[in-house]
Amino acid sequence: MTRESCIPHCAKQVLAIVRQDYYELLDHDACGAALLNIFEYWANAAMAHDPDVERPWVGARPIRQFEQLLLGIATDKQIRKRLALLEQRGFIVTKAPAKRGAAKEYQVRVPEIQAALAGHLTDDTLPCRSNDPSLVGCLTDEIPSHRSNNRSPVGQITDDPSVKQPEHRRSNDRALKKKLQDLEKEGFREENFGLPVSQLGAEVSPRPKAIQIGMVKYTQPPETIDLSDLWANNPGMAKSKLRFVAPQHKRLDMVAHGFGQWWVGPGRNDFDPWLIKACQVRKRKLEQPAELGDAKTYLNNLLKQGDWANLELRCEEARAMRERGTVRPDVQTDATQVAKPTPSDWSAEAQRDSALGLARFKVSRGQIEQAIAIAGRYGISKAEVGLPLAQNI
Numbered sequence: 001m002t003r004e005s006c007i008p009h010c011a012k013q014v015l016a017i018v019r020q021d022y023y024e025l026l027d028h029d030a031c032g033a034a035l036l037n038i039f040e041y042w043a044n045a046a047m048a049h050d051p052d053v054e055r056p057w058v059g060a061r062p063i064r065q066f067e068q069l070l071l072g073i074a075t076d077k078q079i080r081k082r083l084a085l086l087e088q089r090g091f092i093v094t095k096a097p098a099k100r101g102a103a104k105e106y107q108v109r110v111p112e113i114q115a116a117l118a119g120h121l122t123d124d125t126l127p128c129r130s131n132d133p134s135l136v137g138c139l140t141d142e143i144p145s146h147r148s149n150n151r152s153p154v155g156q157i158t159d160d161p162s163v164k165q166p167e168h169r170r171s172n173d174r175a176l177k178k179k180l181q182d183l184e185k186e187g188f189r190e191e192n193f194g195l196p197v198s199q200l201g202a203e204v205s206p207r208p209k210a211i212q213i214g215m216v217k218y219t220q221p222p223e224t225i226d227l228s229d230l231w232a233n234n235p236g237m238a239k240s241k242l243r244f245v246a247p248q249h250k251r252l253d254m255v256a257h258g259f260g261q262w263w264v265g266p267g268r269n270d271f272d273p274w275l276i277k278a279c280q281v282r283k284r285k286l287e288q289p290a291e292l293g294d295a296k297t298y299l300n301n302l303l304k305q306g307d308w309a310n311l312e313l314r315c316e317e318a319r320a321m322r323e324r325g326t327v328r329p330d331v332q333t334d335a336t337q338v339a340k341p342t343p344s345d346w347s348a349e350a351q352r353d354s355a356l357g358l359a360r361f362k363v364s365r366g367q368i369e370q371a372i373a374i375a376g377r378y379g380i381s382k383a384e385v386g387l388p389l390a391q392n393i
Contacts, residue, residue, distance in 0.1 A: 016071045025120050026089075031074040032082040036113070038069055039092060043108040055093075055109050062103040091116070214264025214272075216249045222260035228308075231256040257308050262315055269296045278318040285354045286361070287374075352378050359385045 022033035039058065046056035066079045074082070086092045090112045095105040210217040225245060231238040231253065242252045249255055251263040262272045279295040288294070302311045355378040362371035363386050375385050 014069055014071060016069065016073060021117055021120070025116060026085075029082065029085075031070070031078055032085060034070055034073070035066065035079070035082050036086060036091060038066070039086075039106070039108045040113075042106075043110055046108075047110075054111055055107055057095075057105060057107045060097065060103040060105045089116070213261045214270075215266050216246050216260070216263075218246050218260070220245060222246065222255060223258050225255055225258055225260065227256040228258075251303070253303060259308075259311060259315060262318070269300070271296065271299055272318065274318040274322045275299070275314060278314045278321060281317070282314065286358055287354075352380070356380055356384060363387060 016034050017037045018030050018033045019037050022036045023030060026032040026036070042058035043056050046058055047053060050056070063076055063079055066083075067074070067076065070079070083092070083094075087094055091109055093107040093109060095107070097104055210219060211221060212218075213222065225242075227238045227241065230241075238256055239252050242249070242255050246252070246255045246260055248265070249260060249263065250265065250268050251260070254260050254263055262275045264270055264272055276292065276295045276299070279298045280290040280292075283290040283294060283298060299311075299314075301307075302314075355374050359371045359374040359380060362368075362374065368387070371385055371387065374380075375382070375387075
């Protein structure tokens with residue numbers, strides 16, 4: 001007589017079953033026992049179509065399918081670990097997928113599983129419940145079984161979890177971590193105290209050497225940092241990352257675009273002296289005011305407008321000037337003390353080229369009279385400047 005459940009359930013539900021014999025065979029591993037029961041179910045379906053096969057192939061099965069059948073009792077990593085264990089024990093065989101990204105195919109080795117269960121059940125200390133109807137109603141003392149109040153062998157509560165745990169608990173105490181770092185600097189060794197470092201706290205991993213530029217210590221070379229796309233799409237996230245890469249930097253937009261080394265601090269306008277000098281030279285070529293404050297204003301406008309291409313040109317000029325070493329080593333490299341070249345120090349050709357560029361710029365802005373004055377001063381023809389043919393110089 002069949003007995004129906006006192007609680008009605010929907011039909012064709014997924015059941016995550018852990019059999020006791022599989023559980024004991026796999027050293028009290030509930031996840032592995034549930035996986036082995038799934039393979040048994042697939043093997044039964046395959047052998048129903050072909051009874052002569054002993055080791056049926058059950059097809060390609062992705063890890064996602066195992067997760068669904070186990071109803072979330074195991075993670076992706078735990079399932080992969082148990083599948084490798086079942087293959088190592090010889091219960092299943094896997095076949096690599098034909099193409100990259102596809103799922104593995106599995107073969108269930110039914111004879112090997114039966115032999116392992118038979119060998120496991122020969123131990124008198126680990127008998128299972130019998131299916132013999134004649135034994136129904138016998139006392140539990142006559143038929144030893146694993147039905148006991150001790151939950152540890154049954155699987156509800158286990159002293160040894162199936163997932164391997166770390167040997168020692170790690171501490172998140174920052175003060176303890178600092179103490180461990182100090183001990184390592186003083187030549188601390190495990191044999192000196194008789195205890196491994198892992199018992200005292202968290203393991204201290206070596207940190208990359210910081211790069212000091214100005215007042216900022218970078219965790220990586222600033223020229224290798226490229227967060228320009230993230231800065232444009234999500235400035236908040238970019239700033240949080242940059243504060244870790246370059247703490248105390250007040251020009252995070254420069255760091256995001258790979259120009260962080262050109263700000264030396266501590267003030268927001270304290271740029272590298274060579275970059276300031278390059279901006280001064282540029283402004284003099286355009287016959288614009290080129291004092292220290294004018295150069296800093298020029299740089300701030302570039303940063304505000306996001307003109308990174310122009311800033312890169314100025315940085316290249318500053319790098320070239322630094323390599324040439326136009327300032328004596330014994331002179332302080334302050335932007336206020338760097339020698340300022342005047343137009344009279346330039347060659348006639350350099351002066352004419354600079355004037356030609358300025359005149360063309362004035363023409364593009366519609367300032368014809370100023371362009372005429374500049375061209376006339378340096379003997380530049382109207383064709384070179386781009387003035388109308390009817391315009392006189």
